[in-house]
Amino acid sequence: MTIYRSLNPADFPLPEWHPYMIGSVVPRPIAWVTTVDQSGRPNLAPFSYFNVFSSKPPVAAFSPSTSARTGKPKDTHQNLLEVPECVIHLVPYALAARMNITTGEYERGIDEIERAGLDTIPSEVVRPPRIVGTPVQMEAKLRQIISLGDNPGAGQLILVEIVRLHLAEHILNDKGHPDPRKMDVIARLGGFWYMRLVPESLFWMKQPRNPAEVMAWHELPRDIRESKVLSAAEIGHLLAFRPPDAERLASLPEPSDPEALHRKMQSLLPDKAEEAWRMYIEHVQSGI
Numbered sequence: 260m261t262i263y264r265s266l267n268p269a270d271f272p273l274p275e276w277h278p279y280m281i282g283s284v285v286p287r288p289i290a291w292v293t294t295v296d297q298s299g300r301p302n303l304a305p306f307s308y309f310n311v312f313s314s315k316p317p318v319a320a321f322s323p324s325t326s327a328r329t330g331k332p333k334d335t336h337q338n339l340l341e342v343p344e345c346v347i348h349l350v351p352y353a354l355a356a357r358m359n360i361t362t363g364e365y366e367r368g369i370d371e372i373e374r375a376g377l378d379t380i381p382s383e384v385v386r387p388p389r390i391v392g393t394p395v396q397m398e399a400k401l402r403q404i405i406s407l408g409d410n411p412g413a414g415q416l417i418l419v420e421i422v423r424l425h426l427a428e429h430i431l432n433d434k435g436h437p438d439p440r441k442m443d444v445i446a447r448l449g450g451f452w453y454m455r456l457v458p459e460s461l462f463w464m465k466q467p468r469n470p471a472e473v474m475a476w477h478e479l480p481r482d483i484r485e486s487k488v489l490s491a492a493e494i495g496h497l498l499a500f501r502p503p504d505a506e507r508l509a510s511l512p513e514p515s516d517p518e519a520l521h522r523k524m525q526s527l528l529p530d531k532a533e534e535a536w537r538m539y540i541e542h543v544q545s546g547i
């Protein structure tokens with residue numbers, strides 16, 4: 260049985276609580292954000308309290324907190340109040356260390372882009388520039404800022420509407436959509452840990468469109484529910500794919516050597532659940 264450590268946020272001051280927040284929701288994508296101040300000076304900073312929240316309208320949000328060091332809003336937040344536009348970039352592994360350089364809390368007006376040796380190209384719709392070498396770039400306009408407090412560490416949730424999406428050709432699949440196998444972007448974990456989006460860490464799982472495409476737990480043959488070979492994840496993949504003749508499963512005999520059969524099915528999971536079921540049914544029907 261899993262033993263849990265249960266924490267009450269109210270018991271912890273910010274520096275002790277922060278590691279639990281950034282370590283518990285993982286991995287987080289990183290918004291690498293360009294903004295400009297009212298005199299047009301650019302700023303670049305990373306934020307991993309970030310995601311997209313609506314497709315139409317296309318809305319993204321990230322959250323620069325009030326600085327724990329200075330007690331002031333971060334430059335990105337301040338700039339958005341002056342010029343309500345930004346460009347959000349995803350960070351490719353190739354630029355991970357450059358991204359790290361741009362996190363330094365430099366004085367306002369210091370150009371982190373120049374310091375990190377990065378090149379820019381103009382945006383089509385907004386004033387902040389785009390960072391060269393990033394695979395995904397979202398030009399966006401400010402919609403709303405939701406202040407979650409004014410103490411150090413309190414997030415200032417910035418909601419922006421995407422007005423242009425730029426995708427590097429080399430990350431696209433044959434339908435023109437971003438292919439996760441080609442992106443190699445980084446994500447933030449707890450502490451100083453990061454991860455790379457690389458093919459070895461991916462798996463494919465089709466979303467069932469309606470409940471008739473999946474099985475119910477009680478419909479799974481008993482040997483599969485109690486398998487000593489198949490992992491919980493693999494049993495889940497079988498549960499999520501309903502074979503065409505699922506109703507017949509209950510009336511079929513149990514396999515004589517379930518472990519051997521489960522090992523064969525295992526080699527087809529996670530992506531070939533259909534074949535794994537076909538093999539199971541043929542096997543038990545033939546009485547082996």
Ligand SMILES: Cc1cc2nc3c(=O)[nH]c(=O)nc-3n(C[C@H](O)[C@H](O)[C@H](O)COP(=O)(O)O)c2cc1C
Pocket residue numbers: 289302303304305306307308309322323324325332333334335336358359361362363364365447
């Ligand atoms: C990977 C990464 C993710 C970060 N995410 C956040 C975040 O979500 N919110 C935040 O306030 N600071 C975050 N920081 C720290 C800011 O990048 C840092 O405070 C930066 O100096 C802010 O820049 P600015 O003042 O130019 O806006 C993060 C730093 C790193 C390296």
